[in-house]
Amino acid sequence: MMNHDAYPDNYIRGILNGVKSIAMVGASPVNVRPSYFAFKYLAQRGYDMIPVNPGHVGKELLGKPFIASLSDIGGPVDMIDIFRNSSHIMPVVEEALTLDPLPKVIWMQLGARDDAAAARAESVGIKVVMNRCPKIEYGRLSSEISWMGVNSRTLSSKRAPAPTQGMRLSLNRMSVGGGTTTASDRAAKNKSEQS
Amino acid sequence: MSDRLPGFSTLAVHAGAQPDPTTGARATPIYQTTSFVFNDADHAASLFGLQAFGNIYTRIGNPTNAVLEERVAALEGGTAALAVASGHAAQVVVLQQLLQPGDEFIAARKLYGGSINQFTHAFKSFGWNVVWADPDDIASFERAVTPRTKAIFIESIANPAGSITDIEAISTVARKAGVPLIVDNTLASPYLIRPIDHGADIVVHSLTKFLGGHGNSLGGIIVDAGTFDWSTGGKYPMLSEPRPEYHGIRLQETFGNFAFAIACRVLGLRDLGPALSPFNAFMILTGIETLPLRMQKHCDNAKAVAEFLAGHPAVASVSYAGLPSDKYNQLARKYAPKGAGAVFTFSLKGGYDAGVNLVSKLQLFSHLANVGDTRSLVIHPASTTHSQLDDAAKIKSGAGPDVVRLSVGIEDKEDLIADLEQALGA
Numbered sequence: 154m155m156n157h158d159a160y161p162d163n164y165i166r167g168i169l170n171g172v173k174s175i176a177m178v179g180a181s182p183v184n185v186r187p188s189y190f191a192f193k194y195l196a197q198r199g200y201d202m203i204p205v206n207p208g209h210v211g212k213e214l215l216g217k218p219f220i221a222s223l224s225d226i227g228g229p230v231d232m233i234d235i236f237r238n239s240s241h242i243m244p245v246v247e248e249a250l251t252l253d254p255l256p257k258v259i260w261m262q263l264g265a266r267d268d269a270a271a272a273r274a275e276s277v278g279i280k281v282v283m284n285r286c287p288k289i290e291y292g293r294l295s296s297e298i299s300w301m302g303v304n305s306r307t308l309s310s311k312r313a314p315a316p317t318q319g320m321r322l323s324l325n326r327m328s329v330g331g332g333t334t335t336a337s338d339r340a341a342k343n344k345s346e347q348s
Numbered sequence: 349m350s351d352r353l354p355g356f357s358t359l360a361v362h363a364g365a366q367p368d369p370t371t372g373a374r375a376t377p378i379y380q381t382t383s384f385v386f387n388d389a390d391h392a393a394s395l396f397g398l399q400a401f402g403n404i405y406t407r408i409g410n411p412t413n414a415v416l417e418e419r420v421a422a423l424e425g426g427t428a429a430l431a432v433a434s435g436h437a438a439q440v441v442v443l444q445q446l447l448q449p450g451d452e453f454i455a456a457r458k459l460y461g462g463s464i465n466q467f468t469h470a471f472k473s474f475g476w477n478v479v480w481a482d483p484d485d486i487a488s489f490e491r492a493v494t495p496r497t498k499a500i501f502i503e504s505i506a507n508p509a510g511s512i513t514d515i516e517a518i519s520t521v522a523r524k525a526g527v528p529l530i531v532d533n534t535l536a537s538p539y540l541i542r543p544i545d546h547g548a549d550i551v552v553h554s555l556t557k558f559l560g561g562h563g564n565s566l567g568g569i570i571v572d573a574g575t576f577d578w579s580t581g582g583k584y585p586m587l588s589e590p591r592p593e594y595h596g597i598r599l600q601e602t603f604g605n606f607a608f609a610i611a612c613r614v615l616g617l618r619d620l621g622p623a624l625s626p627f628n629a630f631m632i633l634t635g636i637e638t639l640p641l642r643m644q645k646h647c648d649n650a651k652a653v654a655e656f657l658a659g660h661p662a663v664a665s666v667s668y669a670g671l672p673s674d675k676y677n678q679l680a681r682k683y684a685p686k687g688a689g690a691v692f693t694f695s696l697k698g699g700y701d702a703g704v705n706l707v708s709k710l711q712l713f714s715h716l717a718n719v720g721d722t723r724s725l726v727i728h729p730a731s732t733t734h735s736q737l738d739d740a741a742k743i744k745s746g747a748g749p750d751v752v753r754l755s756v757g758i759e760d761k762e763d764l765i766a767d768l769e770q771a772l773g774a
Contacts, residue, residue, distance in 0.1 A: 185595040187602045192400035263604040286604065297401045299364060300409060302417030302613065303606050305426040308354065312367035318387065329354050329363070334427045336544045337574030337605045344577055 154344040157271060157283050158342040159335075162328040163308070165290050168258050168280060170324055172231035173201055174331040175224060175287070176256075178245050179236030180204035184212055184270075187263070188236040198291060201322045203230065223248045234287060235265060244269035246274055255279060262285060284341060295322035306333055356423065356539065357640045363420030365633070378630045379411045398594055398602070408618050408710045412626035416633050420559070420569050421609075423538040424551050425634075427574030428609035430617060431567060431629060435534060435554025436466055437622035438568035439501075441552060442530060444620065445586045445611045446498045449475030453499040454492045456513060457744055458484040458506035461734035463532070464745065467501075486517045493525040498583070500527060504543050505535035505684070507719070508729045508753040509667040509746035510692035517756060519547025522630040526583070534558070535691050535719070539643040540684045541570040549576040550608065557720025558690075561635040561642050574605030587611050627706050630741035641760055642722070647687025649724075649764060656765045657694050662702070662772045667746065668692040690757075691719045693729070695750040703728050703752045709771035712763060713754070724757035724764055 292298030307326035384403035386392035394400035421429040522529040528549035555567030578587035592595035653667035669676035670688035696702035729747035
């Protein structure tokens, strides 16, 4: 059982290096919503993105047609990224568990956490991440987020290529312990226990 | 790739820095430019909308400064940081995110004189009302809490007397009041104390002091611990409410545990303007590489100098938390076991005149208004850094008329003691 209060970098790294297609449940066409810019960033970093939102069927998000539900994907998908509040997680996970083949990863967005739903997914071998943003984690492990003064908690003495549009970045930097954000993880845990 | 855990000295050299992608330069380049070209109109819009990682304009962010920010965030164990032009600028930017006009914040009475001045006078004109509390009396912080309290501000090692603040006890008060604890960690540096480990939610520094360490460059920094939940109760609208200047983005929702650092950047630095020069960031980064070595030497020298002064017949008292007899020695053992810092005060039996005489006779100690330089420094706070306080406030903040403050450098300790001996002797 994964400790959902503090994920090892290798766990997140393995997921982001491994998955190729991501269905984003709750993707928004409104360009100031976090789901919109996470979708756009992950598409730019080479993931095959599928927007899932029943309210926008018939429209496109950055050239990809919206679908109403996970069962409309019509083929295998590696990861489900859920952009919904904690209270709306379980039905999405239940639907994901009906897919054949099963997705490899279920990811719940920053602020979203449902431990019961996570346990059900993990019981059939699906990896789960909660209360994280894949854009932030990709930016952190590649150190691209360092432009914003964020502690990537990684080091590298290697010269990386300058990032360009559509380029996959290396996530294989050394993770650091002295620079970990233990206090922040503890605060998130306390918050989730209170709610 | 295993999750190996490098130590503090490794982070001091490496965190945030990597070879330049374009040239392979190993030292961090000084990106002395105002602005950065966009790939296309969409890229520009994404950057301005906070949707993409990248650079726009040096008032908002700069690649040299970003290395400094990540390095200090890593050394403090925070989620992110923002570098600004000075320690004072850091304080303005932090409180701008937390206080609306008419709000209050509680501050420890023992602070750098410039901060007491800034809080008392400059911030009053913004409608930010400081309420003073005594760091030696934790209950005085509890009594100061009102429904308008938005933050608590303390120094980890307090200027000028080097007293140690019980960070954990005050963090308990802050947690109970539902407000963030801001700790100025300038005199300790993260080598001696990491306030986030003891409950701080925000750490600020004057980088000008021990972090830069060479007395050549001003700078300040804000570190976000990522520990505070800004979303509850609408108490911190800069973080929890849709921001009209960014098309309705909510910063906490979007940036999670580093939202405060982002708010300081995109609402504080962007609009108030106290950007750090990339050249200064480079100088300070170079200083930080040797922080662990310097800080240990500063502390070892300070302890030797304090012991010498404590045994000198002309000295009335020494206030240094590293001495076993000092009232803050227990707190120093708990919070700063590697050393109690290098800034402290002592008083002379001859009073004010003896202090002036001492300062004029010293040959190695420089008489100036800074601390945390490689060089040893001396000042008479009552007539300089704390001169704008009235006499009662001077004494309360540890800067009475007979008090001399030292910032002990990294010279040979025997030479510093000999200098003090000749100046005290005659």
